Amino acid sequence: MENKYGFMKLTPIEFENWISTIRVGRTILKIQQHHTYIPNYSHFNGSNHFERQLAMKQYHTVQNGWQDIGQHFTIFPDGSILTGRSLEKSPACITNQNAHSICIENFGNFDSNGDKMTDAQKESILIVTAVLCKRFNLPVDSNSIVYHHWFRLDNGLRTNGGVNTKSCPGTAFFGGNKVVDFEQNFKPLVIAKLNGTLTKTDLGFVLRFVCVTASKLNVRSMPNATSSIVKERPSLSMGAILRVYEIQDGWYKISSSQSHWIYGKYTKEVNRAEVSTSTLNVRTGPDVKFMKQYSIQKGEIVFVFEENNGWFKIGLEDKWVSGKYLKF
Known part of the structure; x- marks a missing residue:
């Protein structure tokens, strides 16, 4: 495990161990799959992971005017995983589809005339996707795991491919970028990595769902303003949907196992529904x-x-x- 320029480089095993310890207040409902297209394999020399990740961050912040690198994780040809944007922040990857999402950028051009994905990268993509599904209790289906190609570029309308869409994550990404390709080629491999360990989230202990309405909201160790800020958790961002497990004097406990509290004044109660x-x-x-x-x-x-x-x-x-x- 290495750190440089504010990023962390992990092997798949290190990633699985690390993600299991991370506390994420934001409710996660989707995993986005992308390819970088440019940079591609010709820009990777086997040791310049941090430099390539930094270059992407600089492009996103300077050229695009974003606050940070767009993606949460980048998976490189050798199977290494680099962290990017904080998991407490929505990505900047698919128009109108970023809320409650995690964005994975797979380094390379995986269109049919582009890079041939290495076995190490294939394995890492499958492991990371499966681990994220397990960590956030997501079903392995085409609502929870989505390809950029399925959404229009201008408004995010889901068309499952067609007019005004990118080929991303590539026309040759695990056999293709269509929904049928996902169902036939990618989904079974992710399920196999889970080995039947996926369990549905028990919402029976959740008292309510709330949305953060402040630009930043600190997480504290006790239900009062004088208690210490929880150091291992970053502040929560506006729009994050949180689960509430306990209420004390206007304070909300947002972890089922840890003493992590937020002030309810800076949230709005919301209701969960299914289409x-x-x-x-x-x-x-x-x-x-x-x-x-x-x-x-x-x-x-x-x-x-x-x-x-x-x-x-x-x-x-x-x-x-x-x-x-x-x-x-």
């Missing part, structure tokens, strides 16, 4: 007359902020869906 129709349009206002922004699929989880005449707002910004197609 019950094949495709649900997200609009800019509470009526069909408002513009369609993108769509979400059957089985996806959303968090409801408010209701207006049978329509439900599913974000801090104006994102509305019809309540007829939600199951609470």
Whole structure:
């Protein structure tokens, strides 16, 4: 395990051990798969992991104007994994699809005329994906693991490929970048890595879900403002959805096993719901007359902020869906 430029380099075994110890307040619902395209294998010399990761961060912050590197993890041709953006922050990777997501950038160009993925990188991609599914109790399906190719570039509308989409994570990524390729080629390999260890999250002990409304919210060791800030947990960002396990005098305990508390004044209670129709349009206002922004699929989880005449707002910004197609 090495550290440089604020990044950490891990082997797959080290990654599995490390992720099991990390406390993440933000609710995770999706794992995004990408390829870097550029840089590709010709830019990797076997030892310049940190330099390539730093170059990507500089491009994202200077050229794109983002606050940090876009992805949470980069997986290199030799199977090494480099950390990137804090897990407490949503990625900057797929328009309108970044909330509650983890972004993986797989180093290389995996279109059919591009790089031939090494066995070490294949193995690492499968292990990291399986470990993340296990850590965050995600089902191995095409709602929880998504390819960038399935979403339009301009508005994030899910089309499962077609007009105005990237080929990302590559037309040759584990046999292809279509949903059917995921189902036939990628999904079975991830399931095999799990060895039947995936268990569904028990929400029976969750008292409520809340969304962080402050720009930054500290996590404290006790339910009061004078207690120490928990050092191993970064501050929580606006928009993060948290589970609440206990309430004391307006303070919320956000861990089922640790004494980790936040002040409830800087949160808003939300309700958890599941999409019950094949495709649900997200609009800019509470009526069909408002513009369609993108769509979400059957089985996806959303968090409801408010209701207006049978329509439900599913974000801090104006994102509305019809309540007829939600199951609470």
